[in-house]
Amino acid sequence: MNNLINLILTRRSVRSFNETPISEKDLELIVSAGLEAPSGMGRRTWKFTVVTNSTQIQKLAAAVGEVLSRENYTFYKPTALIIPSNLKESRWGQEDNACALQNIFLASHALGIGSVWINQLKDICDHEKIRPILNSFEIPEDHTLSGIAALGYPKEKIEPVKRNSPTHFVR
Ligand SMILES: Cc1cc2nc3c(=O)[nH]c(=O)nc-3n(C[C@H](O)[C@H](O)[C@H](O)COP(=O)(O)O)c2cc1C
DSSP, X not given: OOHHHHHHHHOOBOOOBOSOOOOHHHHHHHHHHHHTSOOGGGOOOEEEEEEOOHHHHHHHHHHHHHHTTOTTXXXXXXXXXXXXXXXXXXXXXXXXXXXXXXXHHHHHHHTTOEEEEEOTTTTTTTSTTTHHHHHHTTXXXXXXXXXXXXXXXXXXXXXXXXXXXXXXXXX
């Protein structure tokens, strides 16, 4: 089977990571895949912030847990976060970032790195307990967040799952 199709068909969300760090070279390659995603009218009003410092990752997770009243919230303890942000007034910013995230997930999978979409920052990125942390990551104040990517080497082998197929051909 074609390699790319095989990667698409075998990617699964990973929610359990070991502590092996991801090299900066691989993270740069993964982000470059995000940067090749389509964007509405080619505006590319996004920014990709990569966080590999586990104290900083867990500081953000703890703040999210506090705001959402979720005890021991950790983002599944990833070794890296890729945080796509986009201009608040961008008409297609969320769609653009979602396309970039899928490229990021597939590129990660191609390198044997597990990933999962984290949605919890979507509605709280301007919260007084969250925005100062985003500022410290140099995420622009006029940017908003939707999904972010938690990445790490999977603790366990990812098994395929059987899918329903809501597909209909009109011939
Ligand atoms: C818009 C969106 C939001 C998601 N939010 C989360 C999330 O906050 N936490 C999480 O563990 N998974 C999240 N996921 C991952 C889905 O749960 C996952 O893709 C789905 O269950 C299908 O499993 P698969 O990715 O293994 O194919 C999200 C996925 C999408 C597309």
